[in-house]
Amino acid sequence: MSSITFSGLATGIDTASIISKLMDVERAPEKVMQQQQSTYQSQSDAYSKLETALNSLQTTMQGMNSLSGLKAMTTSVGDSTVASVTASSTAAAGSHTLTVNTLARSQRQVSVGYADGATFGTGAFTIDDGSGNVKSVNIDSSNNTLQGIVSAINSSGANVTASIINDGSSTPNRLVITGNDTKNYTVDFSGLGTGPTLLDSSDPSYQAGVNASFTLDGVSMTKTSNTVTDALSGVTLNLLKEGTTTSFSVANDTTSVTNKINAFVTAYNTAITQINAQSTYNSDTKTAGVLSGDSTLRTIQNTLQNLLTSTVSGVSGPYTNLAQLGITSDKSDGTLSVDSTKLSAALSNNFNGVMDLFTHNVGTFANHATNEYGIAEQFNKAIQGMVDTATNNGLLETRIQGLQKSISGIDDQISSMEVRISAMQLNLQTQYSNMESIVSSLKSQGSYLTSALSSSSSTSA
Structure with a gap:
C-alpha cells in the first residue's frame, strides 16, 4: 500500500512541487x-x-x-445465333468460316411411369457405354425403389446421371437416365428380374447421343461437345445452331x-x-x-x-x-x-x-x-x-525494420529510465516525509517547552 503524504504541513515548503520539478528535469532526456x-x-x-x-x-x-497477362485478342462473329467465339492470348489474328451441321447431344432414356411406392426385384444390373466399360450395380431390399435405383446409378461411377420426373398421371414417376457425354449407353435391368422398363428409340422421349459435326474453313470435324477448344489454337467455339453458316474473325485487342x-x-x-x-x-x-x-x-x-x-x-x-x-x-x-x-x-x-x-x-x-x-x-x-x-x-x-528496431530500443531506454526515476521519486518523497516528521516533532517539543516555561514563570510570580 502506498504511503499518503501531506506536502509542507510542518515546514510550509511545497515539497510535492519541488519533487515534481526535479522529476521533470530527470525526464528531460526522455x-x-x-x-x-x-x-x-x-x-x-x-x-x-x-x-x-x-x-x-x-x-x-x-x-x-x-x-x-498482357496480350489480349478480340473476336467478332457475323451471326451470333450460329456460334459464339472467344480467343486467348495464344490465338492468332485471322478470319474464318464455320458451318454447324449437327449439335452434340447426350443420350436420354426414359422409363414407363410407376406409382408412388413401387418396388422392383433385387440382384444386379449393368450399364455399358459401348466401348468396353461396363458398370455393375447391386440392388437389394434396402434400395429396390425407383429412388434407390437412381441413387445407385449416380454412385456407380458410370458416366451417366439418373433422376425422376413426375408427369402428373396416375403412375407419374419416370426414371430418366442421361449420358454425361455423347456415347449411347445400354442399361440392362434383366438381372433384377423385375426392373424399370425403359422406352426404346421409337418413343419421342428417347434421344440418341450424337457428336457435334461442323466444318471449319472447309475442313470437316466431329467433337464430343458443342464447346470446342482444340479446333483452332487459342480459340473456343461454342456451337449453337444446326444447319447454319457464319464467318468470324480474331483480332489483336489493342x-x-x-x-x-x-x-x-x-x-x-x-x-x-x-x-x-x-x-x-x-x-x-x-x-x-x-x-x-x-x-x-x-x-x-x-x-x-x-x-x-x-x-x-x-x-x-x-x-x-x-x-x-x-x-x-x-x-x-x-x-x-x-x-x-x-x-x-x-x-x-x-x-x-x-x-x-x-x-x-x-x-x-x-x-x-x-x-x-x-x-x-x-x-x-x-x-x-x-x-x-x-x-x-x-x-x-x-530501412523500415531498422527504424522500428530503433523505436523499440528507445522504448526500452525510456522504460529503464522510468524505473530509475520512480525509485528516485520514492526516495525523495520518503526523505521529505521524514523531514516533515522531524520538523513536526521539533515543533511539538518547542510548543511543550514554551508552555512549560510559561507555567513555571506564572508559579514563581
Missing part, C-alpha cells in the same frame, strides 16, 4: 528521445506508404510481364493492351509522386519532406528513372524502349505521360513487337542478363529488391 521516436515513426510511415505504392506498381507489371499500359503509367506516377512528396524542400517555408536528403529514397528514385530509359536486348520487333511507344517522363517531376497517337500507331503497325518489348524472355528456363528481359520483368525484378519481405532484405523493408 522528451528528446520521444521526439527522435516521432521522427523515426514518421520516416517509417513514409517508407511504408512508398512501399504500398511500389507493391501496386509491381503487381501491375507482374500482370504485364507475360503474353498471357484497346485492352492500351488500358494496361495506361495502368502501368498511373501506378508509376503514384510511386514517383510519393517519392517527390517525401523528398522535396520548400525554400519559401523552410520545410522539408520527411525523407528529404535520404539516400535510400534517392536510390529508389534513380532506379525507377533508369528503368524508363532501359533497353531490351534481343527483341523480335523494332521497339527496344518505352520512348518508342510514346511513353516519356516529365523533366520537372519525373512523372510519365503517354502519346496516345504514337502508342496506337505502334500497336497497329507491330502489335507483336510491343508485346515482346514488355514480355521478352519471361517464362524461359535460362537465366538472362537484366537487359535481356522485357520492360515489365525489369521493373518486377527491380521493385522486388526494394520491397521483398520474405527475408526482410528488401531495401525498403531493411
Whole structure:
C-alpha cells in the first residue's frame, strides 16, 4: 500500500512541487528521445506508404510481364445465333468460316411411369457405354425403389446421371437416365428380374447421343461437345445452331493492351509522386519532406528513372524502349505521360513487337542478363529488391525494420529510465516525509517547552 503524504504541513515548503520539478528535469532526456521516436515513426510511415505504392506498381507489371497477362485478342462473329467465339492470348489474328451441321447431344432414356411406392426385384444390373466399360450395380431390399435405383446409378461411377420426373398421371414417376457425354449407353435391368422398363428409340422421349459435326474453313470435324477448344489454337467455339453458316474473325485487342499500359503509367506516377512528396524542400517555408536528403529514397528514385530509359536486348520487333511507344517522363517531376497517337500507331503497325518489348524472355528456363528481359520483368525484378519481405532484405523493408528496431530500443531506454526515476521519486518523497516528521516533532517539543516555561514563570510570580 502506498504511503499518503501531506506536502509542507510542518515546514510550509511545497515539497510535492519541488519533487515534481526535479522529476521533470530527470525526464528531460526522455522528451528528446520521444521526439527522435516521432521522427523515426514518421520516416517509417513514409517508407511504408512508398512501399504500398511500389507493391501496386509491381503487381501491375507482374500482370504485364507475360503474353498471357498482357496480350489480349478480340473476336467478332457475323451471326451470333450460329456460334459464339472467344480467343486467348495464344490465338492468332485471322478470319474464318464455320458451318454447324449437327449439335452434340447426350443420350436420354426414359422409363414407363410407376406409382408412388413401387418396388422392383433385387440382384444386379449393368450399364455399358459401348466401348468396353461396363458398370455393375447391386440392388437389394434396402434400395429396390425407383429412388434407390437412381441413387445407385449416380454412385456407380458410370458416366451417366439418373433422376425422376413426375408427369402428373396416375403412375407419374419416370426414371430418366442421361449420358454425361455423347456415347449411347445400354442399361440392362434383366438381372433384377423385375426392373424399370425403359422406352426404346421409337418413343419421342428417347434421344440418341450424337457428336457435334461442323466444318471449319472447309475442313470437316466431329467433337464430343458443342464447346470446342482444340479446333483452332487459342480459340473456343461454342456451337449453337444446326444447319447454319457464319464467318468470324480474331483480332489483336489493342484497346485492352492500351488500358494496361495506361495502368502501368498511373501506378508509376503514384510511386514517383510519393517519392517527390517525401523528398522535396520548400525554400519559401523552410520545410522539408520527411525523407528529404535520404539516400535510400534517392536510390529508389534513380532506379525507377533508369528503368524508363532501359533497353531490351534481343527483341523480335523494332521497339527496344518505352520512348518508342510514346511513353516519356516529365523533366520537372519525373512523372510519365503517354502519346496516345504514337502508342496506337505502334500497336497497329507491330502489335507483336510491343508485346515482346514488355514480355521478352519471361517464362524461359535460362537465366538472362537484366537487359535481356522485357520492360515489365525489369521493373518486377527491380521493385522486388526494394520491397521483398520474405527475408526482410528488401531495401525498403531493411530501412523500415531498422527504424522500428530503433523505436523499440528507445522504448526500452525510456522504460529503464522510468524505473530509475520512480525509485528516485520514492526516495525523495520518503526523505521529505521524514523531514516533515522531524520538523513536526521539533515543533511539538518547542510548543511543550514554551508552555512549560510559561507555567513555571506564572508559579514563581
